[in-house]
Amino acid sequence: MNIRTLTFKGGTHPPHSKKATESLPIERANEPKVVVIPMQQHIGAPCEPIVQAGDEVKVGQKIGEAKGFVSVPVHSSVSGKVAVVEPRLYSGGTAVPCIVIENDMQNTVSDQVVPKGDISVLSAEDIKNIIKEAGIVGMGGATFPTHVKLAPPPDKNVDTVILNGAECEPYLTSDHRLMLEHPENVVFGLQALMKALGVKKGFIGIETNKPDAIEKVFEAARGIEDIEVVALKTKYPQGAEKQLIYACTGREVPSGGLPADAGVVVNNVGTAAAVATAIKTGMPLIERIVTVTGEGVNNPKNLLVKIGTSFRDIIEQCGGLKGKVGKIIAGGPMMGITQFSLDIPAIKGTSGILVLSEEEARLPEPSNCIKCGKCVETCPINLMPVNISMYSLANRYDEAEALNAMDCIECGACSFVCPAKRPLVDSIRVAKREILARRKKAQSK
């Protein structure tokens, strides 16, 4: 194996905390009795429900139609009867229109689900259409519609596709297990994405703390000349889009620009596998691998979960909650979103459910900034988090903007390393929101 080891500048080393689940094979979760399928599981315009209460639906049947280009359809993950269409709470923290389906446990597959034929006969347009119709979004957690990434503006010269298998978030192992158990789908998906974009260079980047995955994917990609498997130094945030692009290609995405400005399109390995499934079987994105882990779960697992299954159902299958629970997090500990309820559905972007004990979740008391500069050294974007944060906390957003607050990728590495436990990324987020609000206001005038 001749594999390059690459990385970016800055970053930090949180404990991996992956031991609990990294060697556990993916298990199919129990059939949920009810699924709650949100019409908005992606960045962009929400879907329009195309079924009503009382309708019979089948597995893979489209139940929400995309509205606009930056939007994707939503499909039923079970067969059964639509109970109600109403707003329900989802992991983003707000209520969105959801289709609630009672599972008939028959798993009758919709006749819309048909294999799409051999990839060699599919055109780039065909592939993009399949991806859009399958409701595929970025499965690393950002949930940006994949077909939009595949249609860069014509003036951008995209020549590279990178698959993100870094999984730099501690605790999460869903991508790791996917690469171990279905490396052929990952490679197939990358080939499809490359064909859709008409590019000749593909990378699969995997952190060095997953040597078995590197080996498996390397084997699966053996003999495919235009795909290079690269090892990435285990460092947070190695899987951040801009850092990954820099590590693989040495190119910097211009400030305020898109990966396409650096000639690159990045997709998660999970997304690539979903693309492979959509082409090979015709099954749209109706299930995903979720790592259920943390001190507060009795039996951590990697579960293949149907979209719309509640966190409560999922955690119950993992032996339920353990001890005093502090936080329920959708995603990983560095960028995941805390939940105040268990009655929310797993969606396309739910890479993990992390349960922290009360002790682990205790919020540290911030003390005076000692100006140690660790946040400056760590920031992968070379910002000065301490200064932006100080201006933000003083409501001086113009100064925060002058210090490039808008370039912050919110990876949280600064807050993680801060010895004084200052709310660095928190206050920078506030500044970003305020700056955006002001820009909007200025525009509308």
Place this chain on the structure above:
Amino acid sequence: MENSRFLVSSSPHIRSGETTQRIMLDVIIALMPALLAGVFYFGLNALTLTAVAVVFAVTTEAVMQKILGKPVTVNDLSAVVTGILIAFNVPVTLPLWMAAVGSIFAIAIAKQCFGGLGYNFINPALAARAMLLASWPVRMTAWVAPGTDAVSTATPLALVKMGADALSGATHWEEGVEAVGQTLPGLWDLFIGNIGGCIGETSALALILGGAYLVYRRVISIRIPVSYIAAVAVFTLLFGRFDFAAAIYHVLAGGLFLGAIFMATDYSTSPITPKGQIIFGIGCGFLTSVIRFYGGYPEGVSYSILLMNLATPLIDKYTMPRKFGEVKKSA
């Protein structure tokens, strides 16, 4: 499995084990070799002085915070570090009450009056040293030679200065020292600290050990110490008309290692940008060399660091790192 009481907060949800207290503890550990060297060369009085300085620093911090109605944070150990550094910057003969006055000044005036930890704009220990030197110049320069008999002596740099004054225009730096009837200690004595000087500054060896520990623990980077010491070597070489022996002497003599490793690296008063730290170190080295060669004062480390402290906000402002992606947008 009830829904009650799940904590909701913004990410990240885990924090590193690093704390302010741990950092200060590391600095204290790193100062121990130099303290041992001080006790070894100057006797137990060095320890007493250090203890007094520490006790007064910590007490002043607690009292000031109470008076100012702030939470008392002496547990962060920063006042302990300041206390040790004050003792390290005075001669062992200094009356204990003067060390106490130094500690009170450092914490009450230089630190707490400006907002406490992280907000002070000059190094509190150096501010105390400058205050003591201005108030009791004779007591602050009452040096003794290492050993139990406490024979008064001059520091090597003071000898060099005396020599230069006595024999202006001397072609060789050592000639001046000989002209005033003195001999300079050898380089080895300078390195291990067997010379007259402040309690914590004489042993370059002990200070380097401590510095290596701090670098290993990633408490400090090598940027400031190395650029500072290298700059002193370069500028003394230039000012001394390329006399290599003189340059090496200047690097090892005086408070350079104490200053470069423990004082110039003080977080609050040195730049946070990597480039700024190098500029800061070079600036300190330049000023130290200028003071030693052209000033009226044999040392120069503490004043040059204090002066550079004042320039720190400016340096930070102009050395902001180039942000990632600050490149021309592809057409």
